[in-house]
Amino acid sequence: MICLGIGLLKPLPEPIVRTQEIEDDLRYAHSTDQGDRMNVKFFLPPFKEQMKARDSLRLVLVKEMVNKGQIEQSRDKFHASFILHHNPMKDSSMYELAHDLARQAAADPTLAGEYQVQWLAKATYDRWMLSIGQPPKYGTQGGLSVSIE
Numbered sequence: 001m002i003c004l005g006i007g008l009l010k011p012l013p014e015p016i017v018r019t020q021e022i023e024d025d026l027r028y029a030h031s032t033d034q035g036d037r038m039n040v041k042f043f044l045p046p047f048k049e050q051m052k053a054r055d056s057l058r059l060v061l062v063k064e065m066v067n068k069g070q071i072e073q074s075r076d077k078f079h080a081s082f083i084l085h086h087n088p089m090k091d092s093s094m095y096e097l098a099h100d101l102a103r104q105a106a107a108d109p110t111l112a113g114e115y116q117v118q119w120l121a122k123a124t125y126d127r128w129m130l131s132i133g134q135p136p137k138y139g140t141q142g143g144l145s146v147s148i149e
Contacts, residue, residue, distance in 0.1 A: 012032075012035075012036070012039070012054075013032055013035070014032070015029070015032045015033075015036075015054040015055075015057045015058055016028065016029050016032070016057050016058055016061045017029075018061075022065060022070050022071065022073075022076055023073065023075070023076055025061065025065075026062070026065070026071070026076050026079040026080055026083075027075075027079055029058045029061055029062070029079065029083055030078075030079035030082050030083060032054070032058070033055070033058055033082060033083055033086060034082075036051055036054055036055075037086075051088075052088040055083075055086050055087065055088040056088055058083045058086075059083060059084065059087050059088070059089075059094070061083075062080045062083045062084055065080065066080070066097065071101065074104065074105045074108035074110065074111055075105070075111070077101040077102070077104050077105040078101070078102065078105040078111065078116075078117050078120065080098075080101050081098045081099070081101040081102035081105065081120055081124055082098075082120060084097055084098035084101070084124075085098040085099075085102075085120070085123065085124045085127055090131060091131075092128060092131035092132050095124060095127045095128035095131050096128050098124040098127070098128070099121070099124035099125045099127075099128045101124075102117075102120040102121040102123075102124045102125075103121050103124075103125075105117050105120070105121070106118050106120070106121035119140070122137075122138035122140050123138070123140040123141070125137060125138065126138050126139070126140045126141045127140075127141055
């Protein structure tokens with residue numbers, strides 16, 4: 001119980017940073033996106049709005065980068081796609097963009113052997129399809145997804 005209490009009180013890292021280095025900013029935003037999803041506090045109703053606010057800040061960052069044509073590297077596309085597919089507005093156009101970026105990252109031969117990159121291309125497609133009322137293709141959106149490597 002003490003550890004749970006400490007976890008709830010521990011301050012979170014800022015959801016984004018702006019260092020003028022696209023790669024670093026996206027890597028950091030992806031890291032906090034994933035860290036938030038592993039934090040027990042965000043499973044509790046009082047903290048759900050805080051999660052949405054943090055997701056919104058990351059989404060704004062990625063949308064700015066996309067609009068400026070700054071996301072060119074495959075790894076950056078992967079990080080951006082992860083953030084877009086967690087968009088708090090459930091916006092199907094963001095899911096479509098997430099899938100496009102994830103698909104491009106997954107097609108890069110240097111990322112072909114990376115499970116998460118390949119999984120994200122499928123997950124973003126399924127999430128996009130569900131958001132427009134179509135059936136998913138890969139079955140990635142039906143609950144907890146766990147992989148053991």
